[in-house]
Amino acid sequence: MDLSEILPIPNLLEARRVLAFSPHPDDNEVGAGATLAKLAGVGADLIWVVASDGGVGTESIESTPNGLVAIRRQEQERAATTLGAREVRWLGFKDTRLRDDPRLLEARVVATIRDLHPDLVMCPDPWLPYEAHPDHRALGHAVSTALLMTNFGLAYPEFGAPVKAPSIAYYGSAWPNTTIDVTETFDLKLKALMMHESQWPAPMDQQIQMYLTLKAVSLGEKIGVARAEAFKVLTQHHLHFNVDTWHA
Numbered sequence: 077m078d079l080s081e082i083l084p085i086p087n088l089l090e091a092r093r094v095l096a097f098s099p100h101p102d103d104n105e106v107g108a109g110a111t112l113a114k115l116a117g118v119g120a121d122l123i124w125v126v127a128s129d130g131g132v133g134t135e136s137i138e139s140t141p142n143g144l145v146a147i148r149r150q151e152q153e154r155a156a157t158t159l160g161a162r163e164v165r166w167l168g169f170k171d172t173r174l175r176d177d178p179r180l181l182e183a184r185v186v187a188t189i190r191d192l193h194p195d196l197v198m199c200p201d202p203w204l205p206y207e208a209h210p211d212h213r214a215l216g217h218a219v220s221t222a223l224l225m226t227n228f229g230l231a232y233p234e235f236g237a238p239v240k241a242p243s244i245a246y247y248g249s250a251w252p253n254t255t256i257d258v259t260e261t262f263d264l265k266l267k268a269l270m271m272h273e274s275q276w277p278a279p280m281d282q283q284i285q286m287y288l289t290l291k292a293v294s295l296g297e298k299i300g301v302a303r304a305e306a307f308k309v310l311t312q313h314h315l316h317f318n319v320d321t322w323h324a
C-alpha cells in the first residue's frame with residue numbers, strides 16, 4: 077500500500093511560517109541550517125525556538141554556567157540572524173533537564189505553536205536509533221505530541237485558542253522522505269554553525285564541517301545536485317496509530 081496516495085507528504089518548501097525547535101543553541105544549524113536559509117530566501121517567516129540554555133555545553137570545568145549561557149545566547153542570536161531568522165525565542169529550560177517534566181515542556185510547545193500559528197515546525201527526530209541525548213529525545217517527543225494537541229481546544233485550554241496543526245519536518249532522521257537542494261545556502265549554514273565558537277574548538281571545527289559537507293554531497297548525489305539536506309516530513313495524521321509512518 078502506498079500511504080502517500082491517501083495521506084500526502086507536505087512540500088516543505090511551501091511553508092511560509094516556520095518554527096524551528098532546537099534542544100540547544102546550534103542544533104537547528106547542524107540539522108537544517110541550509111534549508112532554513114533557503115526558506116528565508118523565498119520569503120518564509122522563520123523563528124528559532126530554543127528549549128534549553130546550553131549551559132552544560134563545555135568540557136572545561138573552569139567555565140561558569142552563567143558565563144557560558146550568556147555566550148551561547150549571543151552565538152545563537154547571531155547564527156539565527158545570519159540564516160534569516162526574524163526572532164529567537166527561549167523556552168528557558170536548563171541544559172540536560174528537558175526530560176524532567178515532559179508535560180510542562182509539551183505545554184510550552186503547544187503555547188508557542190498557538191501563539192505563532194506556524195504552517196511547519198522542525199525539530200530533531202526523537203526516533204533516531206542510538207540517539208542517546210535526553211534533550212533531543214525529549215524535545216522531539218514534546219513537539220510531536222504537541223501536534224496532536226494544538227487543534228483541540230479542550231487540550232491545554234489555558235495555553236491559548238486552538239490552531240490548525242502544522243506539518244512537521246524532523247531533522248537528523250534515519251528514515252528521511254524529503255531531500256532538499258541546498259547548493260546555494262550550504263556555505264551559509266557552515267558560516268552560521270561556526271558562529272557557535274564555544275562548541276567547536278579545534279579540531280572539532282574542521283571535523284564537523286568535513287562531516288556535514290560529505291553528508292550533504294552524498295545526499296545531493298541522490299537528487300543530482302551538489303549539496304542537500306534530508307528530512308522526515310509528516311502531518312499530525314501520521315503521528316498516531318499509523319503502522320506505515322516509519323517508512324512513509
Ligand SMILES: [Zn+2]
Pocket residue numbers: 099100103212
Ligand atoms: Zn543538541
